[in-house]
Amino acid sequence: MAPAPPGSQTQPLPSDLPFRLISKTIGTGAYAFIRKACPKVAPKPVIAVKFINKEHAFQQGRLTAKQLSMEITLHTYLGKHQNIIQCLGSGEDVYWTWIAMELAEGGDLFDKIEADEGVGEDIAHFYFTQLVNAVSFMHSKGVAHRDIKPENVLLSGEGDLKLADFGLAAMFKREGKIRLCNTVCGSPPYIAPEIVSGRRSRRTDLLDEGYAANVADIWSCGVVLFVLLVGNTPWDEPTMRSEEFKEYVETNGRTTDELWQKIPIEIVSLIRGMLKVDPKARFTLDEIRTHPWFTRSNPYLTASGTIANPIGLATHMLSSLRIDFTSDPMSSQSQRSKTPQADAMDLDSDNSMSNVRANLTFLSSTQPETPVSETPFDWERPPRLGMYDGLSASQPAISHNRPQPQPLTQIPFLSSMPHPTQDLLSQDPTLAQFTTNPSVPLTLTQAARQFRDILPNYSLARFLSPLSPTLLIPLLVEALHRLGVPVPPSCTDWERSGEAWIRVKMVDGRRQGLNGHMVVGEISVNGESLSEVRFVKASGDPVEWRRFFKGVVVGVGDVVLRPG
Incomplete structure (x- = not known):
């Protein structure tokens, strides 16, 4: 079971759910987390279920029972439309309210x-x-x-x-x-x-x-x-x-x-x-x-x-993603705003209404940022990585006795790896964004039958490196410091299943909350040991999260595995 939001870790999920949970966490909200589910006796259809912890939402947050009830009522009332996530049902027990919804598979x-x-x-x-x-x-x-x-x-x-x-x-x-x-x-x-x-x-x-x-x-x-x-x-x-x-x-x-x-x-x-x-x-x-x-x-x-033309549209979008390793990670246009930092629209890290009034601070939403990202949720791993030899989709292959390589003396290109490894990695869409002239590999488009075969549902904010996590983590922390992102002293002290988690809690270039984790682990690709760094957003603007991801990648650019 995925960890619940802060203050609710000891509360079990409802035992009488009319469906079967089949995934780890795929998303979080201010007071909730989302997991996949399917019928108890069939593998399909796969749906999304949002679990709202009522104690955390009502007592520590600013959500009321009336607001939660209104969300369910209006979402259900909207019915079915091809461009709206459909509400499929809801329920509750003493601790939780759950909402079953259509899964956005893209x-x-x-x-x-x-x-x-x-x-x-x-x-x-x-x-x-x-x-x-x-x-x-x-x-x-x-x-x-x-x-x-x-x-x-x-x-x-x-x-x-x-x-x-x-x-x-x-x-x-x-x-x-x-x-x-x-x-x-x-x-x-x-x-x-x-x-x-x-x-x-x-x-x-x-x-x-x-x-x-x-x-x-x-x-x-x-x-x-x-x-x-x-x-x-x-x-x-x-x-x-x-x-x-x-x-x-x-x-x-x-x-x-x-x-x-x-x-x-x-x-x-x-x-x-x-x-x-x-x-x-x-x-x-x-x-x-x-x-x-x-x-x-x-x-x-x-x-x-x-x-x-789903294949054509996805191909166009993927080829538009590009990270310029020659750019200054601090030169993002998000820094262009000269608005004073201390004003009524600033983010308040304490979301209680008493503090809002006391500090004359205006919180922009009735579902504000909360400390939900303090807890390392048990996130579902990208399913496409399951194609790599020796890697399970739910449990990374960790080699604790792996010899520590020396720091890289040159940029790691895919062409320097054995051909079988190249063949596997060339099918990974996330690598396309690191090419000088972005393009989608023919091996990917030729096998594609639908949109998500080109653009997967998991985040493209991810990179691979031949460096071990031991050598890579200090470089990531240094890149965060250069970007002005605070790094908690104990951020890399805890490991779960061989993964190190670096918590990210910051204010983005538009002065809105941006929270998540950088997850560092090891994977085996055709026998080759690589480090994988995933940028898992818990809350905030996805465009700003991508901008943050680009800044970190450029900051550690010489150790990022690239096509070529």
């Missing part, structure tokens, strides 16, 4: 998008179209999402978009009557300005005057489209404290910010319409759907709104 969309680069126009248009389809369906049923951001945009096994996480969803229309929402919620880079700037005289998390939640969703969709195109958000928060946002407002959207210069002019008009500061002037869904860029033809899009 993993995170934005884990597969290059930070500071984005994707091509066709792919951006494809996924934006599917996002609008999902939001349109929700709004037609009177439900607003209120937390549209990359963390909540997943993929099916075929590569289609799936909108997830309805913990902040709200009913804005019922029986034809519109109601305004007052709860302050969302992530600052994606939240609408009317929510941030609203007057809060009674409570820091409630506005005196309500906002139209469906119109706020439009703003968030506009920011997501921006990120798809350039791999970064236009600002860290929509307030005049942000220099980027301030210039955007003062120039009526004609900003000189370099990120905007990367966007084709025909798309800029759409984004400006969605990012109108005045909610009443903001584009409606009908105006978005009739915009010339939205109605353009797309080779990846079928008439029914599903993916037309």
Whole structure:
């Protein structure tokens, strides 16, 4: 059983579950973790089950029983849509509430998008179209999402978009009557300005005057489209404290910010319409759907709104991922913001509401970051690694008597390894991002039959090295120090199943919480011993996590195994 969130390690999972758990942890939330399950007497269908620890959520966090009940009610009410994760059922016992959901077999969309680069126009248009389809369906049923951001945009096994996480969803229309929402919620880079700037005289998390939640969703969709195109958000928060946002407002959207210069002019008009500061002037869904860029033809899009060429799209996306080993790991565009660090949008490491009020700190979400990543969850290993000789998908092959090699004197290239090892590793999609001219190996595309054969559901934030963990871990810690990421003194003291875990708890370039672990272990590939470093995100923006991963890889670049 996967370890439970802090404060709940002694609480067993419900014993009367109507399904069989078949995986370790595949994801975490503020108060929850997710595992795979299937029927008790059959191997399929495979679903995802979210376990929420009620004591931790209600007593130590800021979630209420009413909010949890509303999440289940609204998610169930939405029913089935091809671009929305479907709720399949729920239940509870004394300690846990569980929600059974459709499994997003393709993993995170934005884990597969290059930070500071984005994707091509066709792919951006494809996924934006599917996002609008999902939001349109929700709004037609009177439900607003209120937390549209990359963390909540997943993929099916075929590569289609799936909108997830309805913990902040709200009913804005019922029986034809519109109601305004007052709860302050969302992530600052994606939240609408009317929510941030609203007057809060009674409570820091409630506005005196309500906002139209469906119109706020439009703003968030506009920011997501921006990120798809350039791999970064236009600002860290929509307030005049942000220099980027301030210039955007003062120039009526004609900003000189370099990120905007990367966007084709025909798309800029759409984004400006969605990012109108005045909610009443903001584009409606009908105006978005009739915009010339939205109605353009797309080779990846079928008439029914599903993916037309999954292999081609996945190949294009994988070949767009590239890590430049000659770059400065500190030169990321995420560092461009000059917004003062000590202000009302800063991350508070203590998430109790009493501290929020005492420090006049505004937490951006009713499901804030929690110490969940303090616990090393028993994460499911990437299944593709099971093809390597001597490696189990659940238990790494550790050679404790392995002779310690000397530090490398030259960059380790795949071509220096025995041909059988080269043949196995050439089928690993994660290696493609380390090539000088990114391309997808023919051995991978020729055998591919579906989207996930090219772009797997597990994170591509991973690298291999011929160095042993003993020599590699100090280099990783040094790279973290150069990036300004705090490393706990005892971070590498504990091992589980031959793996060392380095906890990462930081504030990203947009001053949002970014938490997870770097997992260092040994694998055997056709008899060759290699170290594997996995970057396991527990919470935070997947684009920022990818940016962090790139910074560490460049920092230890000379020891990373590369094709060539």
